[in-house]
Amino acid sequence: MKHLQDYIVENINPIFEAKFDKFTNDVDELFDLIPKFKKYPIIKDFLVDVINNCKMSKDIEQHFIYANKSNKIKMKYSFLNTIKQLLEQDKYKEIKSKMAGSKKIKLSIRGCGEFMETGSGSLNRVSTPTQEIGTCLVFNHFIDELKQDPEYKLNYETIKNIVAELSSDFDNEWRLSFMKQINTIVQYLTVDLKIKDITHYKLERYGGDTKFKNWEVSKEYSKFIGQYTKCLGGQKDNWDPADVLLYNINKQAEIISDFEKYTKSITDENSAAIVKKEFIKKYYLGDSHDFKGISLKKIALSKEQGNFDVFNIGENNKVSNVKCENVKQSKTGNDISIICSGDFKFNNIIDDSLNDKIEPINKNPDYVKIQLRTFGSGQIGIDCTLTNYNGKNNGPSLGKCPIRVWSKAIGYDQNSKDLNDAINKLKTKIDDNKFLEDIIKSAIKEGPNCFPFILIH
Numbered sequence: 001m002k003h004l005q006d007y008i009v010e011n012i013n014p015i016f017e018a019k020f021d022k023f024t025n026d027v028d029e030l031f032d033l034i035p036k037f038k039k040y041p042i043i044k045d046f047l048v049d050v051i052n053n054c055k056m057s058k059d060i061e062q063h064f065i066y067a068n069k070s071n072k073i074k075m076k077y078s079f080l081n082t083i084k085q086l087l088e089q090d091k092y093k094e095i096k097s098k099m100a101g102s103k104k105i106k107l108s109i110r111g112c113g114e115f116m117e118t119g120s121g122s123l124n125r126v127s128t129p130t131q132e133i134g135t136c137l138v139f140n141h142f143i144d145e146l147k148q149d150p151e152y153k154l155n156y157e158t159i160k161n162i163v164a165e166l167s168s169d170f171d172n173e174w175r176l177s178f179m180k181q182i183n184t185i186v187q188y189l190t191v192d193l194k195i196k197d198i199t200h201y202k203l204e205r206y207g208g209d210t211k212f213k214n215w216e217v218s219k220e221y222s223k224f225i226g227q228y229t230k231c232l233g234g235q236k237d238n239w240d241p242a243d244v245l246l247y248n249i250n251k252q253a254e255i256i257s258d259f260e261k262y263t264k265s266i267t268d269e270n271s272a273a274i275v276k277k278e279f280i281k282k283y284y285l286g287d288s289h290d291f292k293g294i295s296l297k298k299i300a301l302s303k304e305q306g307n308f309d310v311f312n313i314g315e316n317n318k319v320s321n322v323k324c325e326n327v328k329q330s331k332t333g334n335d336i337s338i339i340c341s342g343d344f345k346f347n348n349i350i351d352d353s354l355n356d357k358i359e360p361i362n363k364n365p366d367y368v369k370i371q372l373r374t375f376g377s378g379q380i381g382i383d384c385t386l387t388n389y390n391g392k393n394n395g396p397s398l399g400k401c402p403i404r405v406w407s408k409a410i411g412y413d414q415n416s417k418d419l420n421d422a423i424n425k426l427k428t429k430i431d432d433n434k435f436l437e438d439i440i441k442s443a444i445k446e447g448p449n450c451f452p453f454i455l456i457h
Contacts, residue, residue, distance in 0.1 A: 027051070042092070049086055126169045132205045132243050133212075134163045134170065135296055138178045139185060139203040147199045154179055173301050180299040184306035184456050185246065192308070193289050202249045206242055206293075217252060217291075218245050220259040225451075227266045228276070232449055233404030233414070240451040241311075242293025251290045258282070276451065284313055284452045297457035312452040317444055318345035322437040324430045325367065328391040329423075335373035336423045337391045340436050344368060346386075346398065346444070365395065370439055372406075372426050380422050382406050384443040399443040406442075409435055 027047050086092055126134075138159055145152040159178050163170045185203075189195045204218040225240050232239060247255055262275045283291045299306045322342035329336045344365050369387040374380050381403055386395030407414040410425040429435045442450075 046086065046092055053086065126167050126174065128243075129205065129209070130166050131174075131298070132296060133209060134166055134174075134178060135181050136203040136205050136244055137162050137166070139182050142182055142186075143199055143201060154182060174298070176301065177299045180303070180306040181296065181456055184299075184308050185294070188308045188454060188456075189246075189289075192310075195289065200248050200250045201246060203294075204245050204247075206245060217247050217255055217259075220256045220263075221245055224259045224263045224266075227263045228272050231266055231269055231272045234402040238402035238404070239449060240293060240453065241295045241445060242451070242453045243296045244294050246292045246294055246454075248288075248290040251288075255291055273449070276449070280313075280452060293451065293453040295453050295455045297455065299457065307457055309455045309457070310452065311445060311455060312450055318343060319437055319440050319444075321433075322368075322440065323433050324436065326389055326391065327427075327430060333423075334419060335371060336426060337372075338370040338426075338430060338436065339387065339389060339391050340368045340370060340440070341366060342368070342437070342440075368398065368440055369394065370401075370436065372422060374419055378417070379403070380417060380419055382439060382443075384440050398440065399445065401439050401443045406439060409438070 027044055030047070031044060138154070141158070141162055142152070142154055156175060156179070159175045160170075163175065163178065186198065189198045189201065202217075204212070204215040206218055207222040208215040208219040225236055229236050229239055258279075262279060265275050266272045282288070320343045322340050324338050325341045326339035327336065328339065346365070365386045367387050367389055369385050369391050370382060371385070372380070372382045382401040384398040384401065386398065403414050406412075406426075407422075410422070410429055412422050412425050416422075
């Protein structure tokens with residue numbers, strides 16, 4: 001979460017426990033372990049109240065977990081509702097008001113194996129994996145019912161019952177978002193792909209899930225993308241942003257066989273490029289439409305219906321004739337910005353700064369800023385944003401360029417943390433227009449190594 005940063009974990013197992021030094025439900029002991037919290041007595045009162053309100057829990061002996069390396073307090077995910085209720089009390093308004101701006105008081109929530117981002121001090125968000133599984137379950141339910149009744153329509157109460165088994169934190173907006181997501185996927189299949197019978201389609205979360213043993217396609221696809229990522233470096237999302245996988249269940253055996261073959265065939269960058277080309281030709285450029293990767297965004301209440309956009313197939317975005325117009329560096333010298341002009345058209349870029357109210361950016365900006373700097377994680381990286389000639393009045397972010405791409409292009413050791421070395425080497429590329437163009441394309445996932453995907457938003 002962006003505000004009170006400490007995690008709440010759902011399950012504690014031996015592997016997870018090994019990462020931590022101390023388990024305790026004694027707040028005094030906890031504050032001795034993390035001295036910086038002594039400056040905030042209100043936090044101590046808050047944690048005591050959390051314990052007192054959770055006395056009925058069978059796990060009271062493991063309420064708080066101290067992680068020595070990160071100096072953070074971690075709590076059980078099951079205490080989420082208690083925390084939400086306490087933060088609404090007047091005496092804890094001080095905590096809530098400090099969430100947004102304080103870097104000293106940090107709490108965050110962890111559940112279902114992933115971090116849950118929250119905004120404006122709200123604790124009613126659901127973890128990303130749970131959201132993705134919810135979409136899959138609602139879609140698959142819809143398909144099952146459609147087989148029995150060709151006129152079947154999803155309804156609010158049905159969705160409510162389906163996702164309630166996953167989390168009690170899905171609110172009205174989420175349930176309506178699920179309905180809009182499913183309607184948008186159906187629209188993509190029936191209108192864009194012109195598929196008359198969609199009852200043979202199934203949706204699975206990328207990588208599968210331990211609760212759903214029969215999600216075999218997603219397991220094999222994750223191995224395929226994992227091997228691809230291993231050869232090219234970086235993170236999975238650098239190359240394939242898909243969250244869930246849509247496929248023809250009648251072709252399941254063939255699809256799994258293909259993915260197994262692709263995984264074995266990738267041994268280096270050259271073989272990865274050949275395999276990717278073969279994959280796209282069969283599953284995105286042909287007429288079968290047996291497999292598609294989908295990236296999901298929550299659809300806001302303000303939108304009557306969702307939209308879909310297809311990335312990396314055809315000309316969604318235009319980046320050409322790129323050249324450096326201006327170079328800016330901070331007084332401290334801890335970053336460098338290259339202001340680029342060019343022929344730009346960004347139709348399918350998502351402005352994440354809008355949080356839930358995400359809309360595509362339909363702009364033909366004059367300038368794009370390529371900035372090399374150190375991010376909050378301590379990692380040196382490059383991100384691209386819409387901007388003006390002076391590099392100020394930044395618009396939405398176009399994305400981060402994978403470190404594997406830019407470090408190789410400028411001859412920088414990606415394991416190094418020498419910012420000055422990275423800046424000096426980037427300066428040698430200021431007049432290399434092809435390099436600047438490739439950086440921007442990679443940041444918006446339009447680079448030659450990125451996989452196609454359908455964005456539902």
